[in-house]
Amino acid sequence: MPAKRIIPCLDVKDGQTVKGVNFENLRYAGDAVELAERYSRQGADELVFLDITATNEKRSTTVEMVKKVASKVFIPFTVGGGIKTTEDIKRLLNAGADKVAINSAAVKNPDIINESANYFGSQCIVAAIDAKRIDGDFYVHINAGKINTGIKLLYWIKEVERRGAGEILLTSMDADGTQNGFDIEMTKLAAQNSGIPIIASGGAGAEIKHFTDVFTVGMADAALAASIFHFDTLSIPQLKKMLNKRDIEVRI
Numbered sequence: 001m002p003a004k005r006i007i008p009c010l011d012v013k014d015g016q017t018v019k020g021v022n023f024e025n026l027r028y029a030g031d032a033v034e035l036a037e038r039y040s041r042q043g044a045d046e047l048v049f050l051d052i053t054a055t056n057e058k059r060s061t062t063v064e065m066v067k068k069v070a071s072k073v074f075i076p077f078t079v080g081g082g083i084k085t086t087e088d089i090k091r092l093l094n095a096g097a098d099k100v101a102i103n104s105a106a107v108k109n110p111d112i113i114n115e116s117a118n119y120f121g122s123q124c125i126v127a128a129i130d131a132k133r134i135d136g137d138f139y140v141h142i143n144a145g146k147i148n149t150g151i152k153l154l155y156w157i158k159e160v161e162r163r164g165a166g167e168i169l170l171t172s173m174d175a176d177g178t179q180n181g182f183d184i185e186m187t188k189l190a191a192q193n194s195g196i197p198i199i200a201s202g203g204a205g206a207e208i209k210h211f212t213d214v215f216t217v218g219m220a221d222a223a224l225a226a227s228i229f230h231f232d233t234l235s236i237p238q239l240k241k242m243l244n245k246r247d248i249e250v251r252i
Contacts, residue, residue, distance in 0.1 A: 002221070049078065126165065182200050
């Protein structure tokens with residue numbers, strides 16, 4: 001079984017890393033390039049870089065920022081935000097990204113998943129899904145969580161896999177930024193109904209139980225975290241050592 005991955009997430013606005021709670025009330029967390037370099041040195045398995053206002057501001061992700069980040073890190077690097085076309089994907093991959101995360105554009109035009117997976121390879125295409133619990137079920141949201149699509153999570157997970165996505169970045173909007181733990185129910189539902197890797201996102205706190213639970217009960221292949229790393233609550237080396245002691249295989 002592959003080692004579990006620890007992935008810091010850089011939510012970026014105007015070149016700066018920010019973090020909020022439930023997709024609201026953003027606060028400054030540091031320079032995106034400096035943080036990316038730091039996490040790469042500390043032993044992160046991958047990085048995720050999300051231009052969180054690109055879609056709502058109707059612009060593409062800043063390519064120059066991607067080039068700067070890519071020049072400083074030596075681990076796989078995923079970029080998302082404002083991606084609408086295969087040309088956008090090509091520009092980001094050429095700028096140094098290893099993968100691209102597609103969210104709103106995939107819901108609005110699902111064919112972009114097929115086209116990009118066929119052209120660039122499924123290993124480059126991450127289906128980013130923001131989901132929220134409503135009346136006992138999970139629904140997909142787009143435009144930085146501002147629009148409920150009415151699409152049920154389980155349907156969309158199977159659809160993006162069918163269309164060729166290589167993995168799923170699944171964010172719980174309910175848990176986002178709370179540091180109260182991942183949404184284990186949602187993550188497990190995704191993992192049990194998907195044949196591609198699931199990256200769990202939203203809710204990571206400093207308690208080791210949050211990570212052991214998401215990897216065991218939640219069956220996630222990777223765990224994404226932001227606040228605990230950005231604000232020095234817990235370091236990547238500390239987290240990996242604790243996981244290793246609990247028989248969770250990680251790359252030390």
